[in-house]
Amino acid sequence: MLQGAALLGLAAVISKLIGTLQKIPLQNLAGDAVFGIYNAVYPLYILILVLATAGFPLVVSKFVSEYAAERQYHEARRVLRVASLSLMVTGVVFFSLLYFGAETIARWMAAPQTASAIRSVSYALLVVPLMSALRGYYQGYQDMRPTAWSQVVEQTVRVATMVVLLLALMRLGFGPERIAAGATFGSVTGALAGLVVMLWYWRKEPRREQIPGEGDGGGWRRDWALAKRLAAYALPLCLGSVAMPILTLVDSFTMPRLLRSAGFDESEALYQFGLYNHGLPLVQLIAMIASSMSAALVPAIAEALRRGDADAVRARAGLSLRLTWLIGLAASFGLALLAEPLNVMFFKSAEGTAAMAVLAFTALFSAVNIVAGSVLQGLGAVRAPVLYLLLAAAVKVAASVALVPRYGIDGAAWASLAAYVLAGGLALAHALRAAGVPAAGGLAAMKPMLGIGFMALGLLAVTHGAPPLLARLPAALPPRGTAAVIALGGVAVGALAYAVALLRLGVVTAADLALVPQLAGKPLAWLRRFRLLR
Known part of the structure; x- marks a missing residue:
């Protein structure tokens, strides 16, 4: 089980990393107008995808594992067949809504240029549902290899398709609307590649010996009853999964319209929306780390809760929340202070730096929200995180309406920060109370901020000291090269200063480090030798 979880976690990190960082070459090659169209359409696709699959993969894995434990392998295959048919129907329905309603949805966004990209990405909904059902089937047998490999192949092919079509369409002289449609079509080819991997594993499916007396009869009535059972389990999961995409989608439906009301035409509004999205890939990387932690946190807390071990629940929840806070705090301040060199390094210009610096702080509250929500799910409070995210989405809409027409993308960044502070703060307070973890106060709360001060x-020493030193080089570096040296040097120096400060201030103790097997031996002794541990 642990090997499977580790494999799936590694594949998720790799695929998310590929998926997040692919936005950088997209902006570099095609510019911020295409980048804006892509970022307006992709959150819509993710939301529709969540609705189309409706939590079925997890439910399929649950039912398959139960039947497999009883060696009722025909019933496990019935689950796959019924789930696949159900998801193919929902896939066709949502494909039709996107494909035939593309112009209407684009008008709702106040961005008619997005219609071609919406229609392009809709084809993926004919493929992804079946792939999701197959992934759930193999996860039910505790075989994580098919899901892991299909995730990595899917993302790799998606990004490769995007880059090839970008280059081809730009060479042929197409406009931003068609180029963005080519970029989103990568989701279709990626899904097809992922499905091919799953079908390859299905072809190699071992023949499992059925227990005597069990068959695969019952007809359509039995299939219909099973479909209703699957839906009854899946819909609550869908409700929980849809909240985060809604919060992300708010920008797609509000920002182009609000920017146009501020005096921008459609192309300029989408260009500004592209600038706004400069900071999001880096923020999403921090959220990805939190998601990886939460994948192990939910079952760990649920298992301790089933045993009635309140101390274990408190210890696991407290450690996870504290670690998330320390990592997210440093990441947010680091991204904010290095916003300009990072912006130039990744996106060629310093435009949108102010919004990027504000959005950096959403990394902290997004990560806290994810991990605190996982604590609550492990404790059985599955609705609370959803309600907090929906409340945050309402706040984000109201704040965007008030701020974007006056302050543009900077106002949108502040609206996003307000929403994530609300969602993360409510989830954190609820998780601490539910798990019985006391909130840090006084000196314990101030020490991490002292560490941030040292960082x-x-x-600042790097950002102000490096440019004069680099100017003395015999051959001057290009602007992006200078920015890269400053950004990467700042990350290294800042991380080292923060880590040393946390160790010397006693925020991270020897007991904390001893919990990690790789640090319990020589590394811990080395830290003591150099008096970095109190």
Whole structure:
């Protein structure tokens, strides 16, 4: 089980990393107008995809595992067949809504240029549902290899298709609307590649010996009853999964319209929306780390809760929330202080730096929200995180309406920060109370901020000291090269200063480090030798 979880976690990290960082070459090659169209359409696709699959993969794995434990392998295959048919129907329905309603949805976004990209990405909904059902089937047998490999192949092919079509369409002289449609079509080819991997595993499916007396009869009535059972389990999961895409989708439906009301035409509004999205790939990387932690956190807390071990629940929840806070705090301040060199390094210009610096702080509250929500799910409070995210989405809409027409993308960044502070703060307070973890106060709360102070001094030393030194080089570096040296040097110096400060201030103790087997031996002794541990 642990090997399977580790494999799936590694594949998820790799595929998410590929999926997140592919936005950088997209902007570099095609510019911020295409980048804006892509970022307006992709959250819509993710939301529709969540609705189309409706939590079925997890439910399929649950039912398959139960039947497999009883060696009722025909019933496990019945689950796959019924789930696949159900998901193919929902896939066709949502494909039709996107494909034939593309112009209407684009008008709702106040961005008619997005219609071609919406229609392009809709084809993926004919493929992804079946792939999702197959993934759930193999997960039910505790075989994570098919899902892991299909995730990595899917993302790799998606990004490769995007880059090839970008280059081809730009060479042929197409406009931003068609180029963005080519970029989103990568989701279709990626899904097809992922499905091919799953079908390859299905072809190699071993023949399992059925227990005597069990068959695969019952007809359509039995299939219909099973479909209703699957839906009854899946819909609550769908409700929980749809909240985060809704929060992300708010920008797609509000920002182009609000920017146009501020005086921008459609192309300029989408260009500004592309600038706004410069900071999001880096923020999403921090959220990805939190998601990886939460994948192990939910079953760990649920298992301790079933045993009635309140101390274990408190210890696991407390450690996870504290670690998330420390990582997210440093990441947010680091991204904010290095916003300009990071912006130039990744996206060629410093435009949108102010919004990028504000959005950096959403990394902290997004990560806290994910992990605190996982604590609540492990404790059985599955509705609370959803309600907090929906409340945050309402706040984000109201704040965007108030701020974007006056302050543009900077106002949108502040609206996003307000929404994530609300969602993360409510989830954190609820999780601490539910798990019985006391909130840090006084000196314990101030010490991490002291560490941030030391980190900030290190970053400022790099950002202000490196440019004069680089100017003395015999051959001058190009602007992006200079920005890369400053950004990467700042990350290294800031991380080192923060880590040393946390160790010296006693925020991270020897007991904390001893929990990690790789640090319990020589590394811990080395830290003691150099008096980095109190």
